[in-house]
Amino acid sequence: MDVLVVDHPLAQTRLTAMRRTETESGVFRASLHELTTMVVYEAARLFAVEKYSIETPVAQTEGTRLANPPLIVPVLRAGLGMADAALGLLPESSMGFVGLARDEETHEPRAYMESLPADLAGQPVLVLDPMLATGGSLLHCCKLLADRGCTDIIICCVLAAPEGVERLASSGLPLRLITASIDEGLNEKAYIVPGLGDAGDRQFGGM
Numbered sequence: 279m280d281v282l283v284v285d286h287p288l289a290q291t292r293l294t295a296m297r298r299t300e301t302e303s304g305v306f307r308a309s310l311h312e313l314t315t316m317v318v319y320e321a322a323r324l325f326a327v328e329k330y331s332i333e334t335p336v337a338q339t340e341g342t343r344l345a346n347p348p349l350i351v352p353v354l355r356a357g358l359g360m361a362d363a364a365l366g367l368l369p370e371s372s373m374g375f376v377g378l379a380r381d382e383e384t385h386e387p388r389a390y391m392e393s394l395p396a397d398l399a400g401q402p403v404l405v406l407d408p409m410l411a412t413g414g415s416l417l418h419c420c421k422l423l424a425d426r427g428c429t430d431i432i433i434c435c436v437l438a439a440p441e442g443v444e445r446l447a448s449s450g451l452p453l454r455l456i457t458a459s460i461d462e463g464l465n466e467k468a469y470i471v472p473g474l475g476d477a478g479d480r481q482f483g484g485m
C-alpha cells in the first residue's frame with residue numbers, strides 16, 4: 279500500500295493545534311477543516327486528469343479537468359468534520375456515508391449507517407476519517423466499497439498508528455493512504471499515542 283505523510287509546515291501547525299488538550303472544539307474543527315484541505319490537495323495528485331479544449335479571451339487552448347471525480351465517503355461521526363473541506367476542493371464530486379462506532383471493550387467497529395451507491399466499478403473513492411487506530415473501522419468501510427466493485431480507494435486521515443497502517447496494508451484491498459502523521463502506536467485502550475484523544479468527542483462533544 280502506498281503511504282504519503284503530508285509533512286508541510288502548515289499541515290503540522292494545524293495538527294499541533296488539534297493535538298493540544300486546551301484547544302477548544304471550535305478551533306479543533308477549524309484546524310481539521312484546514313488540515314483536510316491540505317491532505318486532500320496532496321491526495322488529488324493521484325487523480326487522473328484529461329485535457330479538453332477551452333477558449334481564453336485571447337486564444338483557444340487546452341484546459342485540464344478531473345477525468346473521473348471521486349465519490350467522497352466520510353466515516354461518521356469524526357469524518358464529517360473533513361467533508362466540507364473535501365467537497366470544497368472537489369465540487370463536482372458526490373458523497374456517500376458510512377456510520378461506525380468503535381466498541382469500547384473489543385475496539386471493533388459497530389456499523390449503524392450505510393448510504394453508498396450499489397455499483398462502484400470504475401468509480402474512485404476518497405474515504406475521510408481523521409483517525410486510523412487499530413484499522414478496524416477503515417477496513418470495514420473499505421470492504422463495503424470493495425464489495426461494490428471499487429478498485430481505487432484513497433484514504434485521507436490525520437493521524438495513523440503503525441498497527442492500523444499494517445492492518446490495511448495486509449488486507450489485500452486496493453488502498454492508498456494519505457495522512458498528516460504516523461504516530462508511535464496504540465495504548466491499552468487502543469487510542470493513538472501521542473494522538474489527539476477522541477476525534478469525534480473533540481469536534482462534537484461526548485455521547
Ligand code: PRP
Pocket residue numbers: 353354355356357378379380381385387407408409410411412413414415416442468476477478479
Ligand atoms: C473513531 C475514528 C475512527 C475509529 C478509529 O471513531 O473516527 O473511525 O475511531 O479506530 P480504529 O482504527 O481502531 O477502528 P469512533 O468509533 O470513536 O466513532 P466517532 O467517529 O463517532 O467518534
Ligand code: URA
Pocket residue numbers: 356409411468469470471473474475476477478
Ligand atoms: N479513535 C479516536 O478518536 N482516537 C483514537 O486515538 C483512536 C480511535
